[in-house]
Amino acid sequence: MSVINLRHLQPGTKIGLADGSTVEVVSNPLDGIWVFARYLSSPRDTSLIGTEEMIFAQDIVEIR
């Protein structure tokens, strides 16, 4: 698995997280550590769907 450069993630990009969730980038502060994203799906907690959260770089496993 190659390391994802967070600075390249544009709003609208769909990414997969370590817990199996899929989120969509809403905005990118370009600090290389966090992105703001909205949950599209979450096997862990379906109530997260539609909510926004800051996503930590090391939780991101793939670009979907």
Add this chain to the structure above:
Amino acid sequence: MARTARHDAIHALVDVKQGLISRELFVNEELYQQEQERLFAHCWLFVGHESQIPKPGDYFVSAMGEESVILTRDREQRIHVFLNTCRHRGMKVCRYDEGNTPVFTCPYHGWSYGTDGRLVGVPYYRECYQEQLDKAEWGLVEVPQLVNYKGTIWATWDEAAPPFAEYLGGMKVHLDTLLDCRDGREGGSEVLGGVQKWVMPCNWKFAAENFAGDAYHNISHRSVDLAGIGPSGAGRRDTVERSTAQRLGASFPDLGHGAVSFLQLDDVPYTPSYQNTPIVEEYFRHCYEERKRRLGKDARLLGLVGNVFPNTAYLARQPRSIAVWHPRGALKTEAWRWFLVDADAPPEVKDVLRHYYLRYSGPAGMTEQDDMENWNYATLASKGVIARRYPYNYQMGLGQDYGTYDSPGVLTDRIAEQNQRGFYERWAAYMDGARTDPRNGGRNDGRATRKGARPGAHRPESRGKPPDADGRSRSGG
């Protein structure tokens, strides 16, 4: 140290009555460390200008004493000043000079703070903190008091510090000659260009006391006067209007501020300046007349120079500028200089001013270079164990009375060292631990405030009066 012992130790170094100040103030590392706690942690300090952070998310990294701070505007347009250090392990959260950001993310472990200071991102918050960390408790440290005074942002770490207006006292009228529009409207300035920053191998107080109104050292700038860097190509300023005005040295010993302004004793017509550039000439003529129309008699006060205690200096007109002398060690100062202009001045005017300001001030400015030479060599020549035995002399005008003018402060109408004595009197009060309310004259030892003194309005009441019982002339020394 017991308070009296501390009092005695400080007053052995600062003898305002005799006009003697020990060189230790300028070279001693221990005193320098004490200043950080007793002075810089309690005074109101200039942090930046609102025009540097016009939009939500804008930030400017500044300093208060030795500490890095972030001046920022949050999403609700509120201005904040935060200590620039991560609450987790102390990493400097923001390492840029200025910019725009939705969050301040610490590069060490990734804690992330909103522009309102709240801790909003903690890596592995769920998995490893089990959501037990109380984020509300661990936001950025914010100053307890902050004020936006005519566009300039000031802050203090002391929640018990008097309100800024009281801290400023009678110095307000002088500072306003810097901050108000050239045509007399209130405020309205903006920062022109970037902030100049440089390091000087001298103690910060050399610069502070100089800008508190050292009108004696003009001789240092004679080569600049000869070179003729002024707006009209002669001298270093266009100052004809001063020839008919009264010099007004204003000292506020209970507050520590000092200023030199000029007071026109009558309505004086505009004297041409900026004569090499007709657009600028016309602009300043218009401003001068407008200001007179708006302010009436109050327009007669023309600002020159001053220092807001402890380390914020200004030049009110030519050039129009704020400087902060950041302490960086007993023998090291980091100077930061902001240039101001009326936000709505025409572009041609701003451009001409920018060139003139740079000729004058900053590390490449000719006048500033002269000043630095003096402070840097004075430092070198004062460090030695023998040199330290001999105090500096601040006796000019000691015990003299200069008459009454309708302006606050202890006033002098000629070159004197009253402003420097006032600065060190207040310095000693802070170092002595009496830093709180200027209404008590800055003292905590139970002694009464000087007879007749009220904050920011100490006026000589009669000529030729002998010094007070405590040995100080009420007007001159």
